[in-house]
Amino acid sequence: MANGATMHLAVSLSPETAPSHPTDAGPDFSLLARFVQKAEAAGLDMVVLTDSAPAAGGDGPNRQVPFEATTLLAALATVTSKIGLVAAASTVAHQPYNLARRFASLDIISHGRAGWNATIVPDPREATNVSRPEGFSHDDFRRRAEEFIGIVQGLWRGWDADALLFDKSGGRFFDSEKMHLLDHKGEFFSVRGPLNVARSPQDIPVLVMSGLSEPDRDIATRFADVILLDEPAGTRADDLKRRALAFGRSPGAIKVLMNVAPGADMAAGPDVIADRLEESFRSKSCDGFNIVMPPVLSVLDEFVDHVLPELRRRGLVRLDYPGATLRSHFGLAGEEG
Template sequence: MHRAVSLNIASATGQAGLTFVEIAGFVRKAEEAGIDMVVISDATDERSSSPFEATTLLAALATVTESIGLVASASTLAHQPYNLARRFASLDIISRGRIGWNATMRQNPRDAVNFSRPGGIAEDDFRRRAEEFIGIVQSLWRGWDADALLFDKDGGRYHDPEKMHLLDHKGEFFSVRGPLNVARSRQDTPVLVLSGLAEADLDFAARVADAILLDEQSPEVANVACDDLRRRARAAGRRPNAVKVLAAIPAGPELTFERLDDWLAPQGCDGLTFALPADLSAIDDFADRVLPELRRSGLARSAYGGATLRDHLGLGAGGAK
């Protein structure tokens, strides 16, 4: 069984920012090694080492790669749900179905001060707001059936109104009419990745996420967390393998392949995500030392099994239970 492999490039490390050429070179190496996806973390405060906004970077990376999945973090405090849904849906079409959104359930107080919230938001309010935000985005992505847009010039019909679903959301924090003015992509909808989960977030994540990135912990604790999330997903009525759970591993020079054995138990997590600091020496070391070994060991695939990120992760169409 293929284990998903993700590379998470952090931004807030205090290092000098990488150039686009350096980032693109690393992502192309990861693609050559058969890595399923790369996650670009983001921050909006002065401690970010990245000179690029994450979704803008994804658009550029989509033009210099062919197969690897591209996932960007985007804060629910820094964006409005309609604009964010439109941006990721557009990126998914541009990339031919290789895009995902990493939505963190953990509040960053330093982000809040840049968006008219100097005191941040109470944790319970932040959680409810984030859940509402994510639900709106997913609903907007599903607002058009796959065959809803007709582009029938002769008949004067742009779309089939029976296959357009008006959102008309009026909630505690947001009011969004919809629909989104972007069609579905070849992978149906972008992949929803959730991270930064607390205990109170687990049922929500198991119910809506396509992929979950666990925080760094021991293999034993991670495997228990994976089993718990699978149980919660089944209780929510989801089919087996509807959500993939990836355990985080630091990717420093101390990483050896003997240490990976404990993470690859038959009943372990669905994959691994290697956390990389946004530092050129660390990224070069990982690309030159670790990526070839991942491929030789069979953890990274020798060839991609499909065209979209959902194909790479073994997921069904967006919204599938």
């Protein structure tokens, strides 16, 4: 992390903190597209697209991202070429097979830049919209989410990299020996597989996990590629990486980003924020930061035009993208095809 390592940077769109604009006519994809393009021009590793169920009352429904996150990811993939695109998708509102197929397709559309943000936080509003008004107990929800994530990753690995042949003359679409049925029969789900989508250009889409309580952290260190921790988290990156060793994973298999909201610090100046980020990074608290901000260009401009150059001057942030896929941005193992 420190001693010459690269600080990873992401931005998470947080409409809940955005100011109200009563004159807005409605959702505007072009504004979100310009925001993500600005983040890409700045060389940020990824943008995290939040998604959530509408609130039960008040103005809650008007303060959410105005598009379903995976649909927005697909659209943004057509107007960007380098930045990673991560969408939140609930384990309650989707079935594992359909979600795995959707993200596998998104990864192909984006040429290996897609990721799934899986949160292990039960939301009663979601359950009431998918015929589960009784919701889930915390223990059931956690076990169900763990099974769900394992199925999705298993389906993503159902095809070897060279399994699809597309041999029209020989009448062979795939090599059956390189196709692996999941044949999962668990407590909550039964899924045979395989996916009817080709293997990901980056081996498998990147799995991002966030909203972790203490009991969730073993699940995250077993499955996740990138973990987003709230600040102050009380857990350092090296603690999580030690847990990963218990699951046979190398410490470098997980990147830990701390969620930060610059807020009032932005007005304090290029150095106050840079000092704060550098201190956390060099103390091995994290591998980088997820900057939580409203989808407003002026707020991103402040970070990109003032804080980022100072971080680069200090040699903490890379100058350009190291490869074509989201995995390559983070230095994560995987195949690029």
